[in-house]
Amino acid sequence: MDDWRRALPWFVDKAFSYKNVKKYIQGIALHWYADGIVSSKSLDVTHDRHPDKFILYTEACKMKAFSGIHHGSWKFAESYAKNIVEDLNHWSTGWMDWNIALNMEGGPTFIHNEVNSPIFINASKDEFYKQPMYYILGHFSKFIPQGSVRFEHKCTNNNLSVLALKRPDGGIVVVILNKSYKEVPVTINVENGKSINLNVMAKSIITAMYW
Template identity: 35%
Template sequence: MKIMTTSGGAAGRAAVCRTSFHPDAANREELILNLYPEERFQTFLGFGGAVTDSAAYVYSTLAPELRAEVVGACYGEEGLGYTLARSHIDSCDFSTEPYCADALEDDAALERFSLERPGKYIFPMLDDIVRACPGLKLMLSPWSPPAYMKDSAERTGGGKLRPEYCGRWARYMCRYALEYRRRGYGVFAMSVQNEPNAVQSWESCRYTPEEERDFLLGFLAPELRRQGLGNVVLTIWDHNKERLFDRVDAICSDPEANACAGAAGFHWYGGDHFDALRLVRRKYPDKLLMFTEGCIEYSKGSHGAQTANAERYAREILHSFNAGLNAFFDWNVLLDMSGGPNHKGNYCDAPIMADIVAGELKYNLSYSYIRHFSRYIRPGAVRIGTTCYDNDLGFCAAFNPDGSIAAVALNTSDEEKRGFVRLHGKLAEAVFPEHSISTLLIGGEEA
């Protein structure tokens, strides 16, 4: 067994060791971490990040060799191994400016719809990513319809979609997916609305559960089918976990709406609530559970708290995975050193940040912690059964398509943890330093 460890408390110190399995002759009872490959749960789609207008703008300022480094660091097999991406329909807060593909109220046929501004920075970055990752799966999410479609007449500050524009907005959203697919971007999923319960100073739009259900069922799903986009996975909620089950149940208790909704998206800003995933998984086992956004907000956290920030990512991935997670999307794949640009000043951290003046990239510790999962739990992997002797030691595992087992152990305590990984009646000793993350690889490239 190969064990790769990053110690956050030691400024990101990395270590690799190997240990062997031996018969459990003494029937050891203490310090056991069990692996049960025959007990299988959800299939994992993959990991990814968001190609926002801001991320793509920062990317455009970099020298060619640094752009290649960013793509390799995120989508290369030796980097994070991402195979997914998320981007926004029209502008969001992580855009350099507000924009729409068609802001004209008198253009009912969308004849003047244009992705010239929306794709100005995003398309060149996506082109480079697709060359590195030809099978890229892209998710699109809207932050707000054009102002004229809303009761507030503003794209910012919440507001609601006016009923008379539901059909046009559905066609508008589908037009994005069609244009993206024509450019060779594999759009596989679409949110009904990003954060439909939020009133933000940036682009936002509110939907009650009934409004989201009615728009999904009466307009968006039928329009996708009419446009030949029936295989796009429609994703409901796309907001924090504390109301994930409530929203999914409100929509999917309707059999027709349930048939239209293929996934439930969620964020981390409202707290852990990992049991919300278990509730959805129990009642609606056919739904994909996708973490669609999370980042360290400078208004609530610190860029300097590297260990705490990295552990937040790892806790989210590990416990969500054990609760039924199918896909994980980080937020911006790249930002500048201020945590932007952001046209509303909502600055945040990213795993990779660019010093545009110095022409350098800075890798935060969160990058290494994400990699412990994303590099080794591959698309098509299946979560397997695990148990762990200590609740302070997070533990999850997956059976990969190549036959390897990738397990991740997260120690967020101030004390070293020791344990014995138990598999098929054999034990292998492992040591987990304080504030560390370890990937345990059994079989595959470790063999």
């Protein structure tokens, strides 16, 4: 499957109901479109019914048709961060941007489907411009290597989106997105009664890592 959340879990259930189909399928691919109106619980239900199949987000972008082309958009960056944290907290094993680099108009595209990109390339000046979305992706790709395992956590502030994982080297990674317009003090409780105290600035994201 390579579709939206709206197809979960019924499409997967239907496909796997046919004899011998399940043994030829390793995972379920999803696009992020319409995630805002379809609950992430659909991922939980799908995982619970088919725990031997991975879930992977394979396409995400901000389309010109709905959002326009905007250079330097922090709003787009926040939407990326929020979606990545949510998806990884609900059994997605990864998350991919659709086009990591495009021209200044969001192309080229033969179907006139221009989209925003983490990197815009200005070919006439031989320059490229990293967008806020690019740096948001780094909070995940740089600190969460293959083989990391997500674990459950408890967050008491609804303005924060939090993701916690254990790396293969034993390190703990905590990604915190502050969606509010106010700075939020945060205490991360770790083992042996120890804690880490920090402040997350308004409309910002941080990644904490410790061993």
